[in-house]
Amino acid sequence: MGAPPLLQLTGVSRVFGQRKALAKTDLSLSAGQCVALLGHNGSGKSTLLRIAAGRDRPTTGRVSFDGMPMNENDPRVRARVAVVGDTAACYPDLTVREHLQLVAVAHGVEDAEEWIDHILADRLLSEHARSLPGALSSGQLQSLLLAAALVRPRDLLLLDEPEQRLDPGARRRLAELIAAETESGVGVLLVTHHGELAAAVASRVIVLSEGRVVADGKPSKVLSTGPDGTTWAAAAERAR
Numbered sequence: 001m002g003a004p005p006l007l008q009l010t011g012v013s014r015v016f017g018q019r020k021a022l023a024k025t026d027l028s029l030s031a032g033q034c035v036a037l038l039g040h041n042g043s044g045k046s047t048l049l050r051i052a053a054g055r056d057r058p059t060t061g062r063v064s065f066d067g068m069p070m071n072e073n074d075p076r077v078r079a080r081v082a083v084v085g086d087t088a089a090c091y092p093d094l095t096v097r098e099h100l101q102l103v104a105v106a107h108g109v110e111d112a113e114e115w116i117d118h119i120l121a122d123r124l125l126s127e128h129a130r131s132l133p134g135a136l137s138s139g140q141l142q143s144l145l146l147a148a149a150l151v152r153p154r155d156l157l158l159l160d161e162p163e164q165r166l167d168p169g170a171r172r173r174l175a176e177l178i179a180a181e182t183e184s185g186v187g188v189l190l191v192t193h194h195g196e197l198a199a200a201v202a203s204r205v206i207v208l209s210e211g212r213v214v215a216d217g218k219p220s221k222v223l224s225t226g227p228d229g230t231t232w233a234a235a236a237e238r239a240r
């Protein structure tokens with residue numbers, strides 16, 4: 001038998017009260033693969049990503065990471081799964097460098113200072129290393145969240161709209177970063193509103209509408225303009 005997929009969701013759904021946020025969905029992600037999730041606001045993308053991260057439990061179905069049940073309380077899972085969520089979680093009284101030191105120490109990173117210098121330079125944060133989060137621009141804060149995911153080891157990277165607040169140059173560097181991650185064997189699940197970013201980095205694109213998968217395939221197919229001139233976004237709107 002071959003190795004299990006890095007991440008596997010089987011029959012996963014999520015209901016909040018009366019609201020069906022996610023209909024039964026299957027998803028499989030291999031090491032070194034990037035899958036992008038697109039869809040309008042409220043279509044269920046973050047719900048799916050939170051379940052994939054083990055941060056929320058599905059109403060039905062199961063999630064496994066490298067053959068083990070996905071559970072963020074399991075240290076074996078936490079050591080290998082990095083998440084950049086949709087809310088900025090920072091300590092107001094720790095500098096940019098101190099945030100990265102904290103994450104590096106928690107994950108047992110050796111020679112952390114040199115590595116932190118590298119990550120700060122890579123995310124264009126070197127001159128803000130001594131700044132507190134309150135003194136950062138929103139784009140710089142987003143770069144800090146990405147840097148915190150990069151400073152630690154990972155086999156799976158879960159990104160919820162990482163392009164938020166980034167300017168075009170920073171978005172280009174984000175695309176390069178995701179490409180470098182997959183090249184080094186990391187599996188990436190990317191929630192995004194940016195079709196161009198998805199086309200640049202993903203080998204598979206899934207479009208959600210009202211919690212249902214309405215398109216699934218290669219970016220060239222899913223993100224191309226339809227025969228009637230519509231784009232994926234218009235098709236997803238129509239499916240509502």
Ligand SMILES: Nc1ncnc2c1ncn2[C@@H]1O[C@H](COP(=O)(O)OP(=O)(O)OP(=O)(O)O)[C@@H](O)[C@H]1O
Binds near residue numbers: 020021040044046047
């Ligand atoms: N904790 C919750 N309690 C109740 N309803 C929720 C909860 N989380 C999400 N929902 C609902 O589930 C649906 C899907 O939300 P979700 O955040 O997954 O959408 P999304 O596709 O990520 O949207 P966006 O692009 O705006 O981030 C929405 O209708 C939302 O209101």
